Amino acid sequence: MKYSLLVLILATSTFAPLDCDAQVKDHNIALQKILDKACKKKNNTIIGVSSSVKSPELQIDFTGSSGFDSKEKTMLLHAKQPFRIASVTKVFVAAAILRLHEQQRISIEDPITKYISDAHIKLLQDGDYTPASITVRHCLNHTSGLYDYAVGGEEYIAEARKDSKKRWTRTEQIKFAMDHGKPHAPPGQEEHYSDTGYVLLGEILERQTNSGLAESLRTLLKFDALGMSATYLESLEERPEGLLNNVKRYMGELDASNWDNSVDLYGGGGLVSTTEDLTLFLQALFNGRLFEKEGTLEVMLLKKGYPANGEALPNQRLGFTSVVGEKTGLTAYLHTGFWGTVFIHIPEYNCSIAINYTYDGDSDAIQQTVDYVLELGKKKE
Known part of the structure; x- marks a missing residue:
C-alpha cells in the first residue's frame, strides 16, 4: 500500500453518504459491513481483510475480519490472527529511539558514529558516505542519504x-546497500526512504540498552503493560503462547510466509502483530501512555525542537509520514507495510485505524473506514 494512495484517501474524503449509515448505534455492525463488502466485491483480488478501529471520543472500539487467511481459502480469517507488519515496525523503532532521547541516554541530534560499531562506520566510509555527518534524526526522517538495501533497487x-x-545479518544488509547503491545526497538535504537507516537505528537500540532489539522494544514501548499480547519480534524472541496461526504473506504469486524473517528484521521490519495491538499502540502513543515527557510526542511529530523557520513542516515526521486532507483540513499520521498493512491515527477524533490484507487489496476498505470515521466525527461537532 503506497503513501500516494493514502494521501488520495484523506484528500478525497468528503463525508459522502455511505452504504453504512453513520448514525448506526452499533459501530461494529457498520464497520464489519465495510469489510464484508470489500471481500465480496466482484473482480478484485482481495482474499481477506481484518481491521481495528478505536476512538474513545467517537465511542468506537471495533475489531473484525472477513474473507480468508490465505490464497488457498481453506481457513476463514480470524480478527485475532497475527501477521508480519513489515515497515510499520519503523514507527515502533522510532518511538523507542525517542524514549532513549527523552531519558537523555542518546540525542537524536548526535552523529550516528557516536552509537554504532566501528565495523559499520568503516562500511559506510567505504561506501563513500561521511557517517560523522549523519545524525540519528537523519535516519529517523529518511534524510540520511543512505541507499535503501531493501527496495532501492531490485x-x-x-x-x-x-x-x-x-x-x-544486519552487517550483510548494510554492506548490500554499500555494494549496490551510492549516496543520494548529503545528509539532511533530501528525503529518500531508507531501510538501511533504520537497521542502524536498531543497532543503536541494542547497544544503548545492552540488550537485544526484541527486549529493547518490548521494554521501552511497554508492550506487556499496554496489553499488546500478540506483538513480538519474530525469531529474536519467543512467540507468545496461545496465538492463532499467522496470516499468510505473498510476494506476487509467491508464498513468502516461510521465508526466514531476517530478510526484514533488524529495525526496518520484523514485528508480528494484530490490527487490535496496532491500534492499542497508537492509542497509547497519542494519549500520553508511552512517553514519559509531555513534549516527546511533539518532537516525534516535529511540533517541537524542529527549525522550521516559518516554513511548512515536511510530510515525513520521525517514524510517521503525515497527510492533510485537502477538503477536510484534517491531519493524519500513518505508515504502511510491504505485505499489506496500514495504520493511521487521526488526532482530531483521537481515532486509530489498522487494516491488514491477506493478499493484495484496493483502497475500498480503507477509504470507507476513513469516511465512516470522518462523517461520524462531523456529526459529533
Missing part, C-alpha cells in the same frame, strides 16, 4: 529469492 529481492532460508 537486487535485494532477487538475491533473497535465491535462498528463502538464508539467515541475513
Whole structure:
C-alpha cells in the first residue's frame, strides 16, 4: 500500500453518504459491513481483510475480519490472527529511539558514529558516505542519504529469492546497500526512504540498552503493560503462547510466509502483530501512555525542537509520514507495510485505524473506514 494512495484517501474524503449509515448505534455492525463488502466485491483480488478501529471520543472500539487467511481459502480469517507488519515496525523503532532521547541516554541530534560499531562506520566510509555527518534524526526522517538495501533497487529481492532460508545479518544488509547503491545526497538535504537507516537505528537500540532489539522494544514501548499480547519480534524472541496461526504473506504469486524473517528484521521490519495491538499502540502513543515527557510526542511529530523557520513542516515526521486532507483540513499520521498493512491515527477524533490484507487489496476498505470515521466525527461537532 503506497503513501500516494493514502494521501488520495484523506484528500478525497468528503463525508459522502455511505452504504453504512453513520448514525448506526452499533459501530461494529457498520464497520464489519465495510469489510464484508470489500471481500465480496466482484473482480478484485482481495482474499481477506481484518481491521481495528478505536476512538474513545467517537465511542468506537471495533475489531473484525472477513474473507480468508490465505490464497488457498481453506481457513476463514480470524480478527485475532497475527501477521508480519513489515515497515510499520519503523514507527515502533522510532518511538523507542525517542524514549532513549527523552531519558537523555542518546540525542537524536548526535552523529550516528557516536552509537554504532566501528565495523559499520568503516562500511559506510567505504561506501563513500561521511557517517560523522549523519545524525540519528537523519535516519529517523529518511534524510540520511543512505541507499535503501531493501527496495532501492531490485537486487535485494532477487538475491533473497535465491535462498528463502538464508539467515541475513544486519552487517550483510548494510554492506548490500554499500555494494549496490551510492549516496543520494548529503545528509539532511533530501528525503529518500531508507531501510538501511533504520537497521542502524536498531543497532543503536541494542547497544544503548545492552540488550537485544526484541527486549529493547518490548521494554521501552511497554508492550506487556499496554496489553499488546500478540506483538513480538519474530525469531529474536519467543512467540507468545496461545496465538492463532499467522496470516499468510505473498510476494506476487509467491508464498513468502516461510521465508526466514531476517530478510526484514533488524529495525526496518520484523514485528508480528494484530490490527487490535496496532491500534492499542497508537492509542497509547497519542494519549500520553508511552512517553514519559509531555513534549516527546511533539518532537516525534516535529511540533517541537524542529527549525522550521516559518516554513511548512515536511510530510515525513520521525517514524510517521503525515497527510492533510485537502477538503477536510484534517491531519493524519500513518505508515504502511510491504505485505499489506496500514495504520493511521487521526488526532482530531483521537481515532486509530489498522487494516491488514491477506493478499493484495484496493483502497475500498480503507477509504470507507476513513469516511465512516470522518462523517461520524462531523456529526459529533
